[in-house]
Amino acid sequence: xxxxxxxxxxxxxxxxxxxxxxxxxxxxxxxxxxxxxxxxxxxxxxxxxxxxxxxxxxxxxxxxxxxxxxxxxxxxxxxxxxxxxxxxxxxxxxxxxxxxxxxxxxxxxxxxxxxxxxxxxxxxxxxxxxxxxxxxxxxxxxxxxxxxxxxxxxxxxxxxxxxxxxxxxxxxxxxxxxxxxxxxxxxxxxxxxxxxxxxxxxxxxxxxxxxxxxxxxxxxxxxxxxxxxxxxxxxxxxxxxxxxxxxxxxxxxxxxxxxxxxxxxxxxxxxxxxxxxxxxxxxxxxxxxxxxxxxxxxxxxxxxxxxxxxxxxxxxxxxxxxxxxxxxxxxxxxxxxxxxxxxxxxxxxxxxxxxxxxxxxxxxxxxxxxxxxxxxxxxxxxxxxxxxxxxxxxxxxxxxxxxxxxxxxxxxxxxxxxxxxxxxxxxxxxxxxxxxxxxxxxxxxxxxxxxxxxxxxxxxxxxxxxxxxxxxxxxxxxxxxxxxxxxxxxxxxxxxxxxxxxxxxxxxxxxxxxxxxxxxxxxxxxxxxxxxxxxxxxxxxxxxxxxxxxxxxxxxxxxxxxxxxxxxxxxxxxxxxxxxxxxxxxxxxxxx
Numbered sequence: 001x002x003x004x005x006x007x008x009x010x011x012x013x014x015x016x017x018x019x020x021x022x023x024x025x026x027x028x029x030x031x032x033x034x035x036x037x038x039x040x041x042x043x044x045x046x047x048x049x050x051x052x053x054x055x056x057x058x059x060x061x062x063x064x065x066x067x068x069x070x071x072x073x074x075x076x077x078x079x080x081x082x083x084x085x086x087x088x089x090x091x092x093x094x095x096x097x098x099x100x101x102x103x104x105x106x107x108x109x110x111x112x113x114x115x116x117x118x119x120x121x122x123x124x125x126x127x128x129x130x131x132x133x134x135x136x137x138x139x140x141x142x143x144x145x146x147x148x149x150x151x152x153x154x155x156x157x158x159x160x161x162x163x164x165x166x167x168x169x170x171x172x173x174x175x176x177x178x179x180x181x182x183x184x185x186x187x188x189x190x191x192x193x194x195x196x197x198x199x200x201x202x203x204x205x206x207x208x209x210x211x212x213x214x215x216x217x218x219x220x221x222x223x224x225x226x227x228x229x230x231x232x233x234x235x236x237x238x239x240x241x242x243x244x245x246x247x248x249x250x251x252x253x254x255x256x257x258x259x260x261x262x263x264x265x266x267x268x269x270x271x272x273x274x275x276x277x278x279x280x281x282x283x284x285x286x287x288x289x290x291x292x293x294x295x296x297x298x299x300x301x302x303x304x305x306x307x308x309x310x311x312x313x314x315x316x317x318x319x320x321x322x323x324x325x326x327x328x329x330x331x332x333x334x335x336x337x338x339x340x341x342x343x344x345x346x347x348x349x350x351x352x353x354x355x356x357x358x359x360x361x362x363x364x365x366x367x368x369x370x371x372x373x374x375x376x377x378x379x380x381x382x383x384x385x386x387x388x389x390x391x392x393x394x395x396x397x398x399x400x401x402x403x404x405x406x407x408x409x410x411x412x413x414x415x416x417x418x419x420x421x422x423x424x425x426x427x428x429x430x431x432x433x434x435x436x437x438x439x440x441x442x443x444x445x446x447x448x449x450x451x452x453x454x455x456x457x458x459x460x461x462x463x464x465x466x467x468x469x470x471x472x473x474x475x476x477x478x479x480x481x482x483x484x485x486x487x488x489x490x491x492x493x494x495x496x497x498x499x500x501x502x503x504x505x506x507x508x509x510x511x512x513x514x515x516x517x518x519x520x521x522x523x524x525x526x527x528x529x530x531x532x533x534x535x536x537x538x539x540x541x542x543x544x545x546x547x548x549x550x551x552x553x554x555x556x557x558x559x560x561x562x563x564x565x566x567x568x569x570x571x572x573x574x575x576x577x578x579x580x581x582x583x584x585x586x587x588x589x590x591x592x
Contacts, residue, residue, distance in 0.1 A: 028201070029196065030182075053137055070117070078095040093139055103397060104397060118169075122172055122242050124159060130144065144157060145240075202306075207278045210281055210282070217269050218269050228311065233252040234313045235250045235316070241449045241450045281304075343371045407432060417478075425442075438468050458524065512531060512534065514587075517530075522572075576588070
């Protein structure tokens with residue numbers, strides 16, 4: 001294991017003091033809290049453990065030549081921000097995009113034997129970085145946003161992610177913790193440094209304490225909330241995406257119990273308390289009625305702290321509004337271009353962490369462009385990315401993981417099946433067994449900053465089932481219109497079926513149902529469907545498998561695609577609806 005020289009010096013100093021009285025335990029600060037978090041829990045051994053290093057005020061001269069290689073041909077929006085050089089090794093963080101907006105953030109680990117560079121996942125769209133710091137191996141970047149897509153201007157940016165260890169995976173912007181909510185008020189890097197050293201309670205609430213507190217506030221109303229506030233009070237933060245927050249409300253412990261601010265906060269807590277998960281202890285999270293996609297928008301939550309023997313509210317997090325509808329007829333994307341020289345040049349600039357493999361595909365709509373390509377990531381693996389480039393804006397990045405594991409290069413095609421302002425990326429490749437497999441993924445319309453990965457369009461694949469040639473896929477999806485399920489109708493249907501009474505189940509299927517067994521995770525249409533006749537539908541439990549007895553509250557439903565998954569993401573499967581949610585049309589069940 002490599003030790004940073006400061007950590008090594010601390011270890012030597014500690015050894016020299018053996019035999020003296022035991023030192024007072026170090027105070028828990030905001031900067032140290034993530035490092036000292038328990039390894040158990042929902043994230044367990046997969047929780048990040050970055051090297052214990054801090055950034056320096058100015059990158060040392062020894063870093064200049066290395067960093068120059070990555071700056072060449074790119075617009076650097078922020079940084080580099082560096083750690084100290086030790087035995088020729090250092091880490092650096094920098095952002096590329098435009099002068100006003102960061103498109104991508106990169107983390108570099110330089111070793112004389114070779115560099116590792118990672119693209120930070122889920123970097124917030126439209127962010128403008130003002131200042132930042134690396135503390136105890138965690139990167140803190142703060143700033144504001146430009147108005148883009150469904151997000152207003154001047155939303156606060158606070159992103160926190162770990163420096164990866166050598167050989168580690170790409171970092172990802174994480175959820176804000178209750179301890180860190182106060183960092184949003186940092187005015188500059190010196191203020192950030194000061195706040196990172198604030199002493200925090202030595203422990204977080206237990207899940208039982210968290211649930212009791214939230215339920216007590218929900219039942220007790222405004223006065224109960226006033227009794228469960230920190231001296232600084234609690235803001236309500238509207239979350240547009242991970243790392244982008246807007247303060248929409250604030251309650252003070254000295255506030256008037258009849259204040260509308262207090263009434264709004266209590267209403268949010270009461271709504272959340274109807275269905276919540278407090279297993280983290282430091283927060284109670286509302287369970288959304290509709291699937292949001294992993295990490296898309298932080299769900300509604302009450303953030304909690306220990307204050308002596310009390311549990312208090314540090315902040316409230318509320319989801320931002322739904323994406324606005326784009327008015328008027330949307331001009332469709334033009335015909336695709338394959339390996340256009342300008343598109344390839346752009347793709348190579350975007351692939352700082354690897355090399356472009358295979359052809360680059362592009363399309364244009366007026367002055368707006370989209371390019372899609374596959375990157376052979378230098379640290380291992382491949383990733384498909386798409387960037388939308390509009391005049392005056394930083395390139396807007398998406399990733400596509402919908403195709404799954406394939407061998408060799410992928411073939412990419414850009415389409416505009418829905419003509420709704422978004423685009424579709426059709427990917428084909430060879431499966432391990434030699435079969436050709438296809439995926440379709442979409443940029444959402446109306447656009448939302450919460451979307452970082454193209455949406456896997458299982459509804460389109462259902463229409464183009466088993467088709468692998470682009471001409472056939474184009475024919476099947478020409479003039480495509482989605483057939484969404486109505487939530488009330490579908491949930492009422494599942495309520496009738498949940499008791500597993502054979503007659504109710506037979507009526508819900510219309511006398512026929514397809515069962516699709518599949519093996520590959522995330523690919524519920526890659527199997528041989530078997531259509532069950534009326535006489536085979538007598539035992540709902542055996543037919544529905546993991547969906548037997550499930551109601552809407554147990555599911556994550558994508559109503560526009562007319563399907564549901566189990567709320568428990570560790571259990572695979574898809575329940576498909578037909579006729580707008582009036583019928584259960586099929587069930588995909590994963591097999592060993």
